[in-house]
Amino acid sequence: AQSVTQPDIHITVSEGASLELRCNYSYGATPYLFWYVQSPGQGLQLLLKYFSGDTLVQGIKGFEAEFKRSQSSFNLRKPSVHWSDAAEYFCAVAPYGGATNKLIFGTGTLLAVQP
């Protein structure tokens, strides 16, 4: 069965430090991949997506992610974290060759940013 794994439940970084959030997926074909962010009391906001083409994708708020087929990974990165980045981050997969009508989410990584 398709699945998404985010191995880090909780990460704390210092403001200004770099960030990498891990995401691994299990799916036979090349899926569509997404990162969403959920700030406290807010909904899910799309940070970036990978459908095809360049495996390094740029998103909003200075985030980027790299698709590595050989590792079945889609890790999210940011070179310098800001206090406002504190939130929960969800990796998601669209398993039906791109059909986004049934996203499979990971369990999320809660990011804390310390001064």
Place this chain on the structure above:
Amino acid sequence: EPEVTQTPSHQVTQMGQEVILRCVPISNHLYFYWYRQILGQKVEFLVSFYNNEISEKSEIFDDQFSVERPDGSNFTLKIRSTKLEDSAMYFCASSEAFNTEAFFGQGTRLTVV
């Protein structure tokens, strides 16, 4: 910027009561979805809706649940007889096509007491 809006933001209901969660998808979108997130757990797909009918539903979406697009703008989720385990954040989402990104609303937190 167009957005998906959900009302109410928080609803408290007694066990056994019916609730209707409301959503206004982005106007030119054709595909609509409901997801839920039980506290501390992952976001789970409930149902997708296209062309005035359910296109797919999960095993969670049993006979207690129904969806409707009563007019050209609203998309609703009804839970007929709520149970304690229905307490969760419910997210509505919409997308332009079946293979484009889904945009999510801010969610409705449902508390069943």
